[in-house]
Amino acid sequence: MASLSKRRLKSGTGWRIDYRINGKFYSEYLPPGTSQTLARQVLTEFDQRLIQSRIKGIPFVSPLKEQADPVTVNDFRKWFFENKTLAIKKGRSVDDRTIYAYDHAFKKLISAVGESAKIAQLENRIVDIEKMLAGYSPTSQSIIIRHLRAAFNMGIKRGHIKQNVFNMIPITTERKDPGFWTIEEKDAVQEHLKGEALKGFLLARHAGLRKVEICRNVLWEDIFWESGYGLIREAKTGENQRFIIFPVLERELRPLAGKGYVCDMNYTSLDHSIKKAKKKAGITKPGAVKILRHSLAHELLAQGQDIRFVQLVLRHASIITTQVYTNFRTDEIRNIMFAVKT
Numbered sequence: 001m002a003s004l005s006k007r008r009l010k011s012g013t014g015w016r017i018d019y020r021i022n023g024k025f026y027s028e029y030l031p032p033g034t035s036q037t038l039a040r041q042v043l044t045e046f047d048q049r050l051i052q053s054r055i056k057g058i059p060f061v062s063p064l065k066e067q068a069d070p071v072t073v074n075d076f077r078k079w080f081f082e083n084k085t086l087a088i089k090k091g092r093s094v095d096d097r098t099i100y101a102y103d104h105a106f107k108k109l110i111s112a113v114g115e116s117a118k119i120a121q122l123e124n125r126i127v128d129i130e131k132m133l134a135g136y137s138p139t140s141q142s143i144i145i146r147h148l149r150a151a152f153n154m155g156i157k158r159g160h161i162k163q164n165v166f167n168m169i170p171i172t173t174e175r176k177d178p179g180f181w182t183i184e185e186k187d188a189v190q191e192h193l194k195g196e197a198l199k200g201f202l203l204a205r206h207a208g209l210r211k212v213e214i215c216r217n218v219l220w221e222d223i224f225w226e227s228g229y230g231l232i233r234e235a236k237t238g239e240n241q242r243f244i245i246f247p248v249l250e251r252e253l254r255p256l257a258g259k260g261y262v263c264d265m266n267y268t269s270l271d272h273s274i275k276k277a278k279k280k281a282g283i284t285k286p287g288a289v290k291i292l293r294h295s296l297a298h299e300l301l302a303q304g305q306d307i308r309f310v311q312l313v314l315r316h317a318s319i320i321t322t323q324v325y326t327n328f329r330t331d332e333i334r335n336i337m338f339a340v341k342t
Contacts, residue, residue: 192277200263206249
């Protein structure tokens with residue numbers, strides 16, 4: 001059942017209405033120049049429809065989505081790829097793998113509804129879209145939906161289209177705990193690394209940086225040892241972000257300090273180097289750079305650190321993402337149960 005909440009914020013020259021369905025937040029933008037009185041009327045209509053959706057158990061339909069939208073799926077696809085640097089990575093260069101993923105998602109949508117289908121009519125084509133998705137594995141379905149959600153959300157934000165039907169299609173796969181390496185396993189791998197790969201390994205292990213943030217994205221001059229933080233230029237969000245330098249990272253990384261990039265290699269090479277070292281160390285667990293980030297979260301939580309501190313260390317925008325790491329194994333649950341005194 002949907003949980004209902006709403007906010008009204010002034011955005012630029014217009015108004016934005018925020019609402020929540022099934023724990024997920026959505027936004028609708030009113031046309032520029034909309035008066036406050038009209039905005040209040042639309043907000044009231046949102047209230048009524050959200051209540052009806054909850055009481056009667058019917059799908060929620062936004063009042064703004066009922067307006068005629070002449071944009072076709074193919075027109076929107078062309079617009080999106082013309083603005084891909086702004087839409088996907090906020091002005092940063094976009095790699096071929098990312099472009100392929102979005103293009104693949106759009107091709108599957110077109111195969112289901114056709115190039116000339118109007119964006120405003122996609123709600124009536126949900127059955128066709130679901131039939132198309134049914135032919136793929138749950139993981140592939142999730143990838144297609146996630147990319148189409150992101151593309152359509154950007155179209156709404158920029159005022160090119162008025163609705164995102166993919167927010168109403170559930171994602172079939174849940175985020176699962178990917179596992180982690182123990183301290184002893186990480187020590188064993190670290191012994192087989194040197195040079196640039198070792199520096200990248202230390203940033204992933206002790207600071208939780210992503211591989212795209214480690215490789216040619218952190219400069220020695222942007223590490224402020226005395227202040228206890230470093231700077232990532234153009235992190236995942238496209239903005240500069242700070243990361244925490246724990247004493248153990250300073251102790252191991254500072255003696256390797258030089259000029260230029262801390263890790264002057266691409267992330268594919270870094271992943272390959274760590275997997276090669278892992279094989280030499282006899283570690284059979286999967287993963288490389290990404291698993292080190294997960295392992296750091298597990299260690300902090302196991303040491304009793306507050307989840308909001310872990311969120312700060314990993315630089316998650318939402319604590320919901322951080323909660324993925326709060327899963328416990330069965331033996332851990334039993335130990336906690338026997339330790340609890342009531």
